[in-house]
Amino acid sequence: MIELATFLAFVGTFLWWIIVLVPWQPWNTQESLDATNDEKQSLDDITVLVPARNEGAFIKQTLEALSTQGLNLQIIVIDDQSDDDTAEQAQKWGVTVLSGTSLPTGWSGKLWALEQGLSKVHTPYILLLDADITLTQGIVAALLKKAREENLAFVSLMAEPPLHHFIERLLMPAFVFFFKLLYPFQLANKPGSRIAAAAGGCILAKTNVLRTIGAFASLRDALIDDCTLASRIKHIGLLTWTGLSHSARSHRGYDNMKTIWNMVARTAYTQLHYSSLLLFACTLIMISMFWFAPLVSFFLPLNTHLIITAVLTWVAMIIVYLPILRYYQCSSLWIAALPLIGTLFLLMTWTSAFRFWRGERAQWKNRRYEISA
Incomplete structure (x- = not known):
């Protein structure tokens, strides 16, 4: 023994x-992106899709932060058959709210919501944003700048987790640490590497690329949909990038271990x-x-x-x-x-x-x- x-x-x-x-x-933290300019810029090339199911308690903060990002930013909230006041809270911010239809067999809820939202998008870029993510002013412009300057088809940010409670400080940095061990960002961001990584809470992607790969229907039953999406995009020879950020923060707290x-x-x-x-x-x-x-x-x-x-x-x-x-x-x-x-x-x-x-x-x-x- x-x-x-x-x-x-x-x-x-x-x-x-x-x-x-x-x-x-x-384990390093070099792959990161944060907002560098607080000035509002024109963002008419981007449509934000926010899939939301029972997010009434969180979506107000998300939409409030989006309203500070820039001019002409189009926002679509897809209400995925919520039982709470998600739709009502979203409508208060003057955004487009789609009422999601019943979940078809073989689909995960988030992807079906995004598929419905995609049909309403007519801009070159889509920002996929979870309903519990707060964006610092200027980060959407920073995402767009990075995508254009580095010819990236896909840019995603690992949102900063909440760290207010003991259990969050114990486990959430480790959650990010283990994720980066499984999907090393330096390898995932390297052209030609087979490793693909993504953080689904905040993703900027080219609209035509999403449609080329069959959009969300091509990964409709994937539970790890963000990494699967990045993999599909890399498979057709395009560039992706994933990094950490202080400018995208989750405001969904975890006050207990469960x-x-x-x-x-x-x-x-x-x-x-x-x-x-x-x-x-x-x-x-x-x-x-x-x-x-x-x-x-x-x-x-x-x-x-x-x-x-x-x-x-x-x-x-x-x-x-x-x-x-x-x-x-x-x-x-x-x-x-x-x-x-x-x-x-x-x-x-x-x-x-x-x-x-x-x-x-x-x-x-x-x-x-x-x-x-």
Whole structure:
């Protein structure tokens, strides 16, 4: 047993240093974009599509921020059969509100809402914006400038998560950290790379490109629709870019663990392609990296090798996790919680798998997506 624990500790330390040393540095925060000009510019080349289902509590702030972005910005809110006052709140801001129709078989709710909105778009660019995202004045112009100057067909921003509550500070920087490990932005932004990444909360895309790839119908059953969309665009040889931002912020708070748990569990097993083999491999990797490598020296008889292993592990963990903490202005002391954080995300992944095994593909916004027979 001691030999196995020691071996897993060595493997965990090795994996942490792989993350440190790989050339594309998935842990850095260099890929970012923020607003640089507060002056209102003409944005008549852009139509904003905001899919919204039961977002009455959040959409006011989203639309208020959009109203400061620039002149002639067209905004369409697609009310996806909400049970609350989403449509009424949107109408107060003078935007176009579409009443979404019933969800067809095989579609996810967000994509069906966007498909309906797309039929009303006549501008060269579309901004896909979640109903709980606040945009700093000038960021839409910055997105458009980047797309034009770098000939990008697709630009997306990872919105800054809310960090007011303890549970948010514990888990949300880690959520971004793990996402960047799975989809390294530096690789995703590299022409010719097969890696595609996107953050679905804020995406600027060329309208004709979306229509060329079959728009949202081509990914209608995708639960990780943002990355799938980026992949389709890269597949036809066009350029995409994804980065962090302080100028796009989520104002949907997570005041308890359950909401974050369900958000992660919704797609965690999908990330593993519904593979039991990958799930067990992921479990071994997480256990070795978050349990044995940093903690084994506390539970086994001390020897030089274990002490060196633990020290090297914590050094690597500091190197890779500190940048995201600094980016979000969180205390560096959260690094000490990484063993707990890793454990929680592993349990969320297993929750996702158990739900899949009992026939539930995902549940979101009071809709349950079942496994096809």
